[in-house]
Structure formats: C-alpha cells, structure tokens
Amino acid sequence: MTDESADPTNPANLRHVLSHVPTSVVVVTAMARGVPVGLTVGSFSSVSLDPPLVNFFIDLKSRTWLKLNEANTFTVNVLGKDHEHLCRAFSRPSADRFEGIEWSPSPSGNPVLREASVALECSRYKIEILGDHVQVVGRVRAMQAQAPDLPLVFYRGAFLKL
Numbered sequence: 001m002t003d004e005s006a007d008p009t010n011p012a013n014l015r016h017v018l019s020h021v022p023t024s025v026v027v028v029t030a031m032a033r034g035v036p037v038g039l040t041v042g043s044f045s046s047v048s049l050d051p052p053l054v055n056f057f058i059d060l061k062s063r064t065w066l067k068l069n070e071a072n073t074f075t076v077n078v079l080g081k082d083h084e085h086l087c088r089a090f091s092r093p094s095a096d097r098f099e100g101i102e103w104s105p106s107p108s109g110n111p112v113l114r115e116a117s118v119a120l121e122c123s124r125y126k127i128e129i130l131g132d133h134v135q136v137v138g139r140v141r142a143m144q145a146q147a148p149d150l151p152l153v154f155y156r157g158a159f160l161k162l
C-alpha cells in the first residue's frame with residue numbers, strides 16, 4: 001500500500017484498483033417527457049428493508065442524468081448472465097438506446113426490459129451530490145421477478161464467466 005501508483009487521488013489509479021471489486025449490472029430506466037431513457041449502472045445496491053430503499057450512483061456529467069432527474073419514478077432492471085448485449089446497449093452513446101430492445105411499461109410507465117431477471121419499480125426518495133456523482137435513493141413500490149437467473153457480473157473491466 002506504499003506504492004505511489006496506488007495514489008487514490010489519481011482517478012485512473014482509483015478506477016483500476018476498484019475494478020477488482022465485482023459489481024452487479026442493472027439498467028435503470030425512466031420516462032422523461034414521454035421518451036424512454038436508460039443507462040447501465042454498476043453501482044446499484046440495497047439500502048434498507050424498512051422502509052424498502054435501494055440506491056445507485058450516477059456521474060454528474062451524464063447526459064442521461066439530466067433526463068432521469070426530471071422523473072419522479074425509475075425502474076431498476078437487473079441483468080442476468082446472458083445479458084451482455086443489454087449492458088452494452090445501455091452504456092453506448094446512442095440517440096436511441098432502446099432500438100431493437102423489447103420492453104413493456106411498468107405500473108408507472110417506465111420501461112421494463114423483457115429479458116431482465118428482476119424489475120424493481122421505485123419512487124424517488126432522496127438524491128444527494130457526493131463528489132462527482134449523485135446518489136439516487138429510491139423507495140421500492142413494486143417488484144417483479146420475471147426470470148431469475150445467475151447474475152451478470154462486471155469485474156476488472158470485463159464480464160465474469162460464471
């Protein structure tokens with residue numbers, strides 16, 4: 001831990017070291033002025049059981065955040081081991097990330113990806129700016145376990161083969 005290359009104030013070093021922590025992969029979706037929006041998120045986690053809270057962190061520079069920030073609700077679509085294509089589709093720069101993707105509306109109208117293993121319908125509970133990210137906390141309003149499967153896991157810049 002005395003190695004200078006491990007200086008945590010260097011973002012590239014920090015990103016590299018933290019890439020050793022495996023993360024789940026979800027796609028957060030919402031409707032912004034009638035248009036579906038979504039992005040791939042690796043920072044999702046549960047927060048509280050009572051009340052039922054979950055959270056994720058989004059880059060303040062994200063253009064998707066500008067749209068997501070207008071919505072009072074969002075849906076967390078949990079990806080399974082065969083959903084690398086969804087992870088890529090929702091992290092690429094594209095005018096329409098939903099092109100060719102099958103989805104249906106959640107109770108509040110947000111896109112539920114047909115292939116997602118689990119979908120969590122959330123209302124916005126709290127947001128807080130922390131450094132260069134925004135913490136978005138949601139209260140889970142409805143849950144749908146569509147096709148539970150082994151998870152898609154991101155580890156050291158690639159998908160972990162399970």
Ligand SMILES: Cc1cc2nc3c(=O)[nH]c(=O)nc-3n(C[C@H](O)[C@H](O)[C@H](O)COP(=O)(O)O)c2cc1C
Pocket residue numbers: 025039040041042043044056057058059061062063064065087090091092093154
């Ligand atoms: C596996 C993976 C995990 C990601 N996790 C996050 C995340 O937790 N927060 C975030 O802001 N972006 C995350 N991203 C990046 C976004 O999916 C996407 O690239 C970003 O939204 C693009 O910027 P835009 O919103 O301006 O289009 C992740 C990307 C990948 C491939």
